Amino acid sequence: MIFVTGGAGFIGSNFVLHWLAEHGEPVVNLDALTYASGPHNLAAIRDDRRHVFVHGDILDRALVDRLLAQHRPRAIVHFAAESHVDRSIHGPEAFLRTNVEGTFTLLEATRAWWQRLPDTERRAFRFLHVSTDEVYGSLEPDAAPFTEASPCRPNSPYAASKAASDHLVRAWHHTYGLPVLTVHCSNNYGPFQYPEKLIPLVLVNALAGEPLPVYGDGRHVRDWLYVEDHCRALCAVLASGQPGATYNVGGGNELGNLELVQRLCALLDELRPDAAGPHARLIRFVADRPGHDRRYAVDAGKLRRELGWQPRETLDTGLRKTVQWYLDHPDWITRAKDEAWQAWIARHYAPGTA
Incomplete structure (x- = not known):
């Protein structure tokens, strides 16, 4: 049995589905079911007795x-987190509460329980903390991509809260001996991603004929990682990672935001043509967000060398799979575009639309 936190969110739900399909080991899944998560992400395993879902907060x-x-x-695989930079700028308190206080609470509960285990179980136990490349800064x-030895220089409230949680996890290993593992991943994309992040936002807006917002000059660069490749990396780290170690996970796909949006539009033109014209006509430049990091990229060489992992999807194959998934799941899109989502989009983008 493994224990997953945040397993109804984007990466967490993909991990739970992947884990049960590939490994078959039962999962206890604790999720608070906030705006960006939901049991609908786990509909495929609704009746699977290997999956125990618990609605609750870390x-x-x-x-x-x-x-x-x-x-x-x-083992514990810790995904539960507030993860949207824009929302952290508008309301940082929720990020400190979930990402910092929540991780602290989970670590302390785990430590108290772990210390009472028999020696064999205690040595075999692992606590896998899922973090982000944003803790490294811009x-x-x-410049060469970030390595695991790069200094921590977070620039947003979200990144700072994740960096703080990383430090707590590290300290609980060095002070108490808790066998932890930390993963810093680059930008994930794929099925079940809530449409506040760039790729799903572009897709759901384009399908509705609505504006496609691009920050600033559109030249902010990210390294894109297909979510299933990330899930396979997490399985490898959980199985063979060295306690106390950190591993970077990146797709090796650096691309500017404007070029990414143009690629998505081209895929939609091919797979779901719009009679009104090319989807790129909907692109709108909007005011840049405060403190927007210019570029992220990580070196995943350590993960490849030590654990034999490498991504299976190229950016082309991963984007095509992602676009097709959203085209095939209109009910999921309808559910995601609820009143709260519409209010967020109106509040965050409308004033800065060029």
Whole structure:
């Protein structure tokens, strides 16, 4: 049995589905079901007895204590987090609460339970913390990608909260001996991603004939990682990673935001043509967000060398799969575009639309 936090969100739900399909080991899944997550992401395993879903918060210490005692997991995979930079700028408190206080609560519950385990179980246990490349800060255009030894220089409230959680995880290993593993991933994309992030936002807006917002000059560069490749990396780290170690996971696909949006539009033109004309006609430049990091990229060489992982999807194949998934799931899009989502889009983008 493994214990997953945040397993109804984007990356978490993809991981749970991948884990059960590839490994078959039962999962206890604790998720608070915030705006960006939902049981609909896990509809394919609704009746699967290997999946135990619990609606609850990692800040609820009594609940976490009870779940650990009841299910005795051999590992915890910690996804639960607030993860949207724009929302962290508007309201940083929620990010400090979930990402910092929540991780602290989970670590303390885990430590108390882990220390009571028999020696064999205690040595075999792992705590896998899923973090982000944004903790490293911004890269210059010609700089080498971040490595695991790069300094931590977060620039947004979101990145700062994740960096703080990374430091807590590291400290619980070095102070208490908790066998932790940390992964810093680049920008994920794929099925079930809530349409506040760039790729799903472009797709759902384009399909509705609505503006496609691009920040600033559109030249902000990200390294794009297909979510299933990330899930396979997490499985490899959980199985063979060195306790206390950090691993970068990147797709090796650096691309500017404007070029990415243009590629998505071209795919939609091919797969779902619009009688009104090319989807790129909908692109609108909007005011840049405060403190917008110019470039992210990570060197995943350590993961390849030590654990034999490498991405299976190129950016072309991954984007095509992603576009097709959103085209094939209009009900999911309708559910995601609820009143709260519409209010967020109107608040965040309308004033700055060029």
